[in-house]
Amino acid sequence: MNLNTILPKVESLSQSLQAALVDKINHKTKPLGALGQLEAVALQVGLIQQTLTPQLSNPTLMVFAGDHGVVNAGVSPYPQAVTAQMVLNFLQGGAAINVFARQHNMRLRVIDAGVNHEFDANTDLIHAKVAAGTANFLQEAAMTQSQCEQALATGASLAKQEAAAGANVFGFGEMGIGNTSSASCLMSVLCAIPIEECVGRGTGLDDAGLAQKLSVLKQAIDFHGMRGDNALEVLATFGGYEIAMMAGAMLGAAEQHAVLLIDGFIATAALLVAAQLQPNILQYCVFTHCSGEAGHRRLLAHLGATPLLDIGLRLGEGTGAALAYPLVQAAVNFLNEMASFESAGVSTAEAGAGETA
Template sequence: MKFNITQPNQALKSQLEHKINHKTKPLGSLGMLEAVALQVGLIQQTLSPQLCHATMLVFAGDHGIVEAGVSPYPQAVTAQMVLNFLQGGAAINVFTKQNNMHLSVVDSGVNYKFSPSLDLIDAKVAMGTRNFLTEPAMTLAQCEQALTRAADIVDAKVAEGCNVFGFGEMGIGNTSSASCLMSVLCGLPIEECVGRGTGLDDAGLAHKTNILAQAIAHHHLISSDAMQVLATFGGFEIAMMVGAMLQAAAKQCTLLIDGFITTAALLVAAKLQPEILHYCVFTHCSDESGHKKMLDYLQVKPLLNIDLRLGEGTGAALAYPLVLASVNFLNQMASFESASVSQKI
């Protein structure tokens, strides 16, 4: 697939920095908010950026690797949680509602037939992936289909006026997919990438690590072939996040990157199109083992570190007010000149 992502034009950078630096505050005193204001201004190519129709896309899919006992929860929980999202009962519902973000839930590949009457975006590629312990999770054709369907979803949201997207996921077993993606693409031992997911005990963690090590050894993949790595170890929800992120960046939108699994999707996207990183705000550092190493690999700094490890896009939703504050201070805060305040001597 062709996603046309280029680094934002830097011609406005000095003007944006001048505007930021001449607000009524000591130089640099708003910390990371200043960096985000500069970033969003460059993304939108304006001195007065606006965040419009903020949308959280939560992609859901099931994973064949669950058959190998890598999760303490049954696969049925994926569909049950999707229904919980649609009924407004999950954490992501609370936080998106609180922060005036629109929430759209996408069936990327849940092993369940949902009623057509539900307020659910049906983009199902298949009834879950295959077990990547013994075979690729999906075909390359399915992987490309997932990217294309997700790009179409983003296009529709952009047409409605959205220019800032958060990304979330739901899928029992998807920390296993994310761990393998991270291990292969970052060239790290699987032991440094695996975490407890939804709450494995020590024995469960050891079993999960062993299974994933076997899976990686079985497929013999190299990090330079990101699409094949995604097709082999990914989930349909992860593949759709990759496509959605790529298209959102191609449309010059701001991307709010959530935790471990979402960052694994972004890692794939960055291998395919490195310039995507200019459009990403990394919202938090997850408490899931491996996430900090992934952020370090990408050489990025998250806004928050509050021990989250829920997924669903919750970290992105919680951090969105900080991104909004960055834009608002740039647009609304007085300058030394306009407020008649003396500057530093």
């Protein structure tokens, strides 16, 4: 495959409506700036959709699952089988992401990107397995370049299918035992941040476990001795199939001018890859939360991102994206539905100082 033909192109947003959007926001019946970050989101969604009256339609959560060879090095207290078990839990509607997707009427798409389990063909699962889990990146690259490109291309294609079916806002989630290890390595190499600052306690690692995880990941990074200037090479080396396919889906959705709801640590690592390939993608991203996973705050700072929620979530699955979605909807709603000072007959502030309310 020629990478230039498989990778979506993400265009820079026209700023032509910027002034009109700001003017519309500022004339709503509220003090200037009083809706805080919602005002920035309203502006952003207006620019993404190139309209003063944006609409969110068919919000869709794409949850990618994949297994990781590095779990053989003892970086997780959960057995690898949990990845497949949780996929079945998603299909049965019992996981956290099911609950939150139902609450907010978001479509849930569960994709087998590379789980080490053969699922029954007769389910709602989207079967897109590249391989039955990655290789152990302590010893070799997690996947071949060709597998990596396949995962990216498949993700892009799946997102474009959803966009064609009417979705213009996407959340991205994941499930994969071992994938904070993968994301930590991607972050360290792509951002040139020492691995110590990229590794966290995951689901509640004790001090000894954290030391063990750090030791394993240091060893892997030393083994590959890689620079961060070739995102695809870094992705193939340390990535998971779910991360690669998610990166592709993000690119595909952004190409279609969708709003991208970025979840936690793993999803932000996938975005890091996508943003190195197509930097304009960042203009389409709403950062939904800062995870409790240690490296995430640093990673968000690296991207200059201001998340909407900071409530200690560290579950993945796209749960932060789902939980923050009503705030994005609220931003669009106030832009469309609030009265202006003029239409409501409300007096504006007088020149001079003072507080209003």
